[in-house]
Structure formats: structure tokens, C-alpha cells
């Protein structure tokens with residue numbers, strides 16, 4: 001029950017924010033210190049799901065959604081994502 005109430009509280013908070021900032025063309029969701037593994041994506045996915053659901057309920061035109069995953073640029077923290085990004089940019 002506690003986690004259910006907590007989830008409802010978070011949805012209410014996100015709805016409150018969206019009501020204040022609407023209309024916007026782009027919403028950025030940032031996880032500062034995301035690491036890697038399930039915790040890197042799960043909370044961000046839940047926020048995106050909640051934003052998308054609220055926009056549908058309100059019949060609002062969907063904004064552009066940007067996800068910013070941030071962590072220290074060291075290979076022990078997020079090796080796979082870091083190596084992938086380096087390969088995409090051609091950096092060493």
C-alpha cells in the first residue's frame with residue numbers, strides 16, 4: 001500500500017508540474033549519476049510513461065521527450081554505454 005500511495009503521489013507531482021509548464025514543445029528528463037543497470041533506466045522509463053499517460057488523458061499534443069543520462073566518464077561506472085558513445089563519436 002505504501003508503494004502504491006507513493007506512486008500516486010509521484011504521478012500527482014508530475015501532473016502538477018505539467019499543468020504549470022504546459023504548453024511546451026520539449027521535456028527533458030535527466031538522471032544525474034545514472035550508473036548502469038536497471039536503475040539507470042527504470043525510473044526514467046516510469047517518468048516518461050507517466051508524462052505520456054497524462055498527455056493522453058489531457059488530449060494534449062505530445063511534446064518532444066529527451067532523456068539525459070549522466071555519469072562520470074570512467075569505464076568502471078558505465079563501460080558499455082561509455083564505449084558505445086565513444087564509438088559513435090570516434091573519440092578515444
Ligand SMILES: C[S@@+](CC[C@H](N)C(=O)[O-])C[C@H]1O[C@@H](n2cnc3c(N)ncnc32)[C@H](O)[C@@H]1O
Nearest residue numbers: 031032033034035036039040070071072073077
Ligand atoms: C550511488 S551511485 C547511484 C547509481 C544509480 N543512480 C542508482 O540508483 O543505482 C552514484 C552514481 O553517481 C555517479 N557520480 C558521482 N559523482 C558524479 C558527478 N560529479 N557527475 C556525474 N555522476 C557522478 C557515480 O559514478 C555513480 O554512478
